[in-house]
Amino acid sequence: MKLSGAPMDNKQLLYDINELNDLFRESASIQMLLDRTVAMVASHTESEVCSVYLYNSEHRELVLSATRGLNPDSVGKVRLKLGQGLTGLALKELRPVCEKDAAHSLNYKFFPGIYEERYQCFLAVPIVRGISRIGVLVVQRQGDRYFDDSDIEALEAAASQLANIIENARFLMAMHEPQALATAVLPEGLKLVKGKVASEGFAYGLATVTDKKKSLSMLLHRQYEHIYSVDDFHQALARTADQLEKLQEQVGQKLSDAASLIFAAHMVILKDKYFVGGVLKRIEEGVNPPLAVLHVAREYMESFATSGNAYMQEKTHDIEDLVVRLIGNLLSEVDELEKLKHRIVITRDLFPSDLLILSSEEASGIVLVGGTVTSHLSILARSLRIPMVVSDTYELLNLPDNTPVLVDAEIGNVYVDPSDEVLGQFESQQEARRALAEQKRAMKPVTTTRDGTRVNLFANINLLADLKVACEMHCEGVGLYRTEFPFMIRSNFPSEAEQFTIYSKLAELMPGRPLTFRTLDIGGDKTLSYYHDIKEQNPALGLRSIRFSLQNKPVFAEQIRAMLRAGAGTDLRIMFPMISSIDEFCLAREVVSECLDELEKRRVEHNRKPKLGIMVELPCIVDLIDDFAAEAEFFSIGTNDFIQFMLGVDRTNENVADSYLPHHPSVLRALNKVVGSAIAAGRDVSVCGDMAHQEPYLPFLLGIGVRVLSMDPGYLPRVQDALAEIDIREAQALAEKMLAQSKVASLAQALNLVTGK
Numbered sequence: 001m002k003l004s005g006a007p008m009d010n011k012q013l014l015y016d017i018n019e020l021n022d023l024f025r026e027s028a029s030i031q032m033l034l035d036r037t038v039a040m041v042a043s044h045t046e047s048e049v050c051s052v053y054l055y056n057s058e059h060r061e062l063v064l065s066a067t068r069g070l071n072p073d074s075v076g077k078v079r080l081k082l083g084q085g086l087t088g089l090a091l092k093e094l095r096p097v098c099e100k101d102a103a104h105s106l107n108y109k110f111f112p113g114i115y116e117e118r119y120q121c122f123l124a125v126p127i128v129r130g131i132s133r134i135g136v137l138v139v140q141r142q143g144d145r146y147f148d149d150s151d152i153e154a155l156e157a158a159a160s161q162l163a164n165i166i167e168n169a170r171f172l173m174a175m176h177e178p179q180a181l182a183t184a185v186l187p188e189g190l191k192l193v194k195g196k197v198a199s200e201g202f203a204y205g206l207a208t209v210t211d212k213k214k215s216l217s218m219l220l221h222r223q224y225e226h227i228y229s230v231d232d233f234h235q236a237l238a239r240t241a242d243q244l245e246k247l248q249e250q251v252g253q254k255l256s257d258a259a260s261l262i263f264a265a266h267m268v269i270l271k272d273k274y275f276v277g278g279v280l281k282r283i284e285e286g287v288n289p290p291l292a293v294l295h296v297a298r299e300y301m302e303s304f305a306t307s308g309n310a311y312m313q314e315k316t317h318d319i320e321d322l323v324v325r326l327i328g329n330l331l332s333e334v335d336e337l338e339k340l341k342h343r344i345v346i347t348r349d350l351f352p353s354d355l356l357i358l359s360s361e362e363a364s365g366i367v368l369v370g371g372t373v374t375s376h377l378s379i380l381a382r383s384l385r386i387p388m389v390v391s392d393t394y395e396l397l398n399l400p401d402n403t404p405v406l407v408d409a410e411i412g413n414v415y416v417d418p419s420d421e422v423l424g425q426f427e428s429q430q431e432a433r434r435a436l437a438e439q440k441r442a443m444k445p446v447t448t449t450r451d452g453t454r455v456n457l458f459a460n461i462n463l464l465a466d467l468k469v470a471c472e473m474h475c476e477g478v479g480l481y482r483t484e485f486p487f488m489i490r491s492n493f494p495s496e497a498e499q500f501t502i503y504s505k506l507a508e509l510m511p512g513r514p515l516t517f518r519t520l521d522i523g524g525d526k527t528l529s530y531y532h533d534i535k536e537q538n539p540a541l542g543l544r545s546i547r548f549s550l551q552n553k554p555v556f557a558e559q560i561r562a563m564l565r566a567g568a569g570t571d572l573r574i575m576f577p578m579i580s581s582i583d584e585f586c587l588a589r590e591v592v593s594e595c596l597d598e599l600e601k602r603r604v605e606h607n608r609k610p611k612l613g614i615m616v617e618l619p620c621i622v623d624l625i626d627d628f629a630a631e632a633e634f635f636s637i638g639t640n641d642f643i644q645f646m647l648g649v650d651r652t653n654e655n656v657a658d659s660y661l662p663h664h665p666s667v668l669r670a671l672n673k674v675v676g677s678a679i680a681a682g683r684d685v686s687v688c689g690d691m692a693h694q695e696p697y698l699p700f701l702l703g704i705g706v707r708v709l710s711m712d713p714g715y716l717p718r719v720q721d722a723l724a725e726i727d728i729r730e731a732q733a734l735a736e737k738m739l740a741q742s743k744v745a746s747l748a749q750a751l752n753l754v755t756g757k
């Protein structure tokens with residue numbers, strides 16, 4: 001990691017996580033980790049002093065937690081209120097504070113005995129993760145070696161990279177401040193279980209049931225015949241650390257959007273002297289090491305679970321995962337790293353980060369039991385190409401490990417210990433699918449209807465992994481990049497530098513084509529475990545999408561800056577989700593123009609003229625559409641939410657699926673109005689919701705004038721074939737006929753006629 005000299009290359013910095021990994025590996029405790037961090041930053045920035053102050057939000061106080069260069073005795077003693085001194089000011093105002101003669105500055109706060117007066121040059125940058133203040137990173141130099149803009153940029157980049165590690169360390173340090181086992185048997189008669197498809201595909205393999213809560217209680221209640229030694233425990237610690245590093249590497253290689261340290265919390269706990277010390281103390285008292293680990297882990301989990309803080313509660317999950325791995329290594333019964341390879345994982349809880357881990361461990365398929373599958377969890381599974389079925393059959397959790405299971409996630413069937421006949425059918429279907437997949441990839445670069453009308457096919461991108469498929473399919477641009485995915489798969493808000501790196505990949509892989517970035521669309525059923533700790537009565541109508549961004553401007557601005565920077569030299573389009581009024585659009589546009597000014601002032605390369613548009617997802621937009629056309633430069637119709645809100649039907653609730661009607665007359669007429677107004681005003685309009693790939697609706701969409709469709713890349717070949725069958729005049733006549741209908745039943749009939757069903 002290079003931190004001084006020429007302006008930072010954030011990309012290089014972000015990907016060089018080896019040095020951070022080394023920090024973990026070589027640190028025996030949290031304090032040592034912080035000590036090494038300040039030493040590293042001091043050396044990279046050629047500063048005599050580097051210090052980390054951690055922020056305690058309850059006491060609104062910063063505490064000097066590690067220093068290189070100041071009096072080491074002052075660690076833990078120097079405390080500053082938010083806003084106090086230059087350091088407190090940096091955190092209060094969330095900006096760098098840079099002074100040439102710190103001791104004479106108005107805001108300077110003198111502390112006797114730490115001897116910082118001798119360092120005149122001072123630079124402090126806040127350490128922030130999303131909306132939470134974590135601490136301050138300070139560097140100081142003697143004489144006239146003043147800090148300049150490139151130092152500020154470098155220190156900010158370091159602070160954003162270190163934020164994740166430091167945040168985990170901070171929680172653990174704060175925590176230490178004073179203040180039914182049954183042998184699994186194959187359930188009788190369980191042969192075929194019906195469930196719901198969450199991500200299509202087939203998978204066959206041996207089952208692993210990973211109900212962590214159950215496995216923790218099983219580990220606690222089992223009889224340990226062997227007495228393990230302190231050495232065994234130390235070896236298990238080392239092996240676990242090694243495995244976590246390897247997994248981290250695999251995640252980074254497979255999914256570069258997840259390249260941040262997703263195992264940071266695991267690694268920090270492994271180094272926590274109270275965790276390790278607590279276990280060793282119990283071993284000394286005669287407790288067998290596996291039980292000693294479990295006892296200490298339980299104390300941690302209880303304390304995290306009752307903290308009332310969403311971030312801490314998320315950590316409970318990490319401890320469970322860590323402890324199961326650690327004890328597995330201690331008992332050496334299974335190879336913890338290979339444990340899930342080619343397995344069918346049957347589980348009760350599933351977070352987006354679990355999906356990433358399962359994917360990097362090469363699990364073949366997933367059966368989620370009793371859980372609700374948010375639309376985005378299934379989108380993520382699809383992007384990761386992991387077949388997944390959701391089932392209400394709890395007996396599946398009692399399946400003995402190693403039971404052969406076939407997951408048919410094309411129709412939602414789970415076969416337990418399938419017969420040879422079922423397996424034979426599965427094999428031949430697999431063959432057919434492979435042949436079809438080959439055939440599908442042979443797509444034409446240009447899409448036209450039967451009469452030669454040009455249609456543009458764009459891709460919806462969730463993970464960078466989708467880009468590869470989109471490129472193979474000759475897609476003509478990105479119609480919707482759902483930027484919430486990098487937010488959902490991490491355990492904390494990604495920094496601007498991380499977002500910049502991810503967004504740059506889009507620009508790199510789709511040069512010269514339109515790139516439409518949607519700003520953060522969280523809330524509703526897309527929750528962030530580290531943020532959504534306040535339960536809303538009605539999250540679909542709550543603090544979500546653009547409302548969240550406008551209420552959390554620093555997070556919003558970080559994202560916009562990352563887009564503007566990554567979009568330099570591209571056809572960049574920024575789109576705001578869930579816009580409900582022109583006023584809201586203007587507020588969002590103002591944030592973009594502030595970011596443009598800031599980047600201009602800082603002379604950072606960026607896109608100076610991004611197109612700004614909106615998602616049409618709320619019915620209240622329809623009557624204002626002509627007025628919107630005077631402000632927004634393009635429209636993208638998100639039919640999934642548009643139908644949900646127009647008809648008041650939850651798009652994820654199977655019980656009301658029959659009422660979710662894309663062909664409801666009001667939906668069709670509203671779509672017609674939006675498209676007509678956009679075309680009349682000369683604004684681009686596209687459809688990016690699921691209707692864009694559903695064949696029965698294509699003639700209607702073309703008939704009302706839609707010429708740009710955006711969809712998950714996997715659908716593109718099928719849609720291209722379907723479009724080639726459509727004649728525009730016929731489609732227009734059909735649309736006209738449909739718009740005149742007022743009954744759902746007649747419209748359904750009209751659609752059936754079109755599709756020939």
Ligand code: PEP
Binds near residue numbers: 480637640689
């Ligand atoms: C939509 O609502 O149609 C849409 C494309 O957005 P998302 O599915 O991400 O909510």
Ligand code: MG
Binds near residue numbers: 617638640641
């Ligand atoms: Mg939507």
